[in-house]
Amino acid sequence: MIVNALVRQALTSAQEVMGENGLNAVLRTSGLERFISNFPPDNLEPSIQASQYSKLNEAIEAFYGRGGRGMLRRIGKASFQYAVREQAALLGLAGIALKLLPEKQRIKFILNSMAGALKKSNPQVEAWVDDDSGERLAYMESTCGICYGRESDTPICHLYVGSITEAVLWASGKEHQIIETHCLAKGDPYCRFEVGEVRE
Ligand SMILES: [Zn+2]
Numbered sequence: 499m500i501v502n503a504l505v506r507q508a509l510t511s512a513q514e515v516m517g518e519n520g521l522n523a524v525l526r527t528s529g530l531e532r533f534i535s536n537f538p539p540d541n542l543e544p545s546i547q548a549s550q551y552s553k554l555n556e557a558i559e560a561f562y563g564r565g566g567r568g569m570l571r572r573i574g575k576a577s578f579q580y581a582v583r584e585q586a587a588l589l590g591l592a593g594i595a596l597k598l599l600p601e602k603q604r605i606k607f608i609l610n611s612m613a614g615a616l617k618k619s620n621p622q623v624e625a626w627v628d629d630d631s632g633e634r635l636a637y638m639e640s641t642c643g644i645c646y647g648r649e650s651d652t653p654i655c656h657l658y659v660g661s662i663t664e665a666v667l668w669a670s671g672k673e674h675q676i677i678e679t680h681c682l683a684k685g686d687p688y689c690r691f692e693v694g695e696v697r698e
């Protein structure tokens with residue numbers, strides 16, 4: 499299950515990026531008409547199944563065709579901004595000052611915060627930060643709701659890539675490349691997002 503607060507975050511961000519008509523169209527094609535002009539409240543009550551959430555992601559990608567990937571990334575970026583603005587307590591950011599920490603620690607902090615917020619929203623979520631494999635930090639989730647039940651030859655969690663890109667920018671002040679190296683939809687045991695080079 500995905501909780502109200504996260505569905506509200508996704509719908510608000512999607513509407514910001516796609517406009518109301520665009521969002522309404524994909525809500526219809528993904529069987530989520532009930533949310534048209536009727537976003538769920540900002541609480542941790544169960545809202546929709548992961549399969550419905552992944553259908554919404556698929557519908558957005560299909561709606562924009564070749565531009566779908568970029569659109570989902572933009573929605574992901576807007577989602578993180580929304581979370582900082584409206585859900586700072588859930589993310590554990592209230593009163594936090596990262597300035598004095600080295601960059602890697604700052605990035606690690608925000609990725610841990612994202613994993614923690616997801617786990618707070620649903621104890622069944624398995625999300626964590628991997629700092630063991632060489633130099634690169636990676637954010638991992640084995641219960642990803644974005645690709646739940648989908649199959650693909652290539653990674654498809656573009657909305658997640660957008661959120662993590664924005665989170666790392668928030669923490670470090672620099673836009674790093676985020677690469678989804680593994681994806682449940684490809685048959686991997688988890689979705690893995692690697693924090694790469696700074697984008698020039
Ligand atoms: Zn995924």
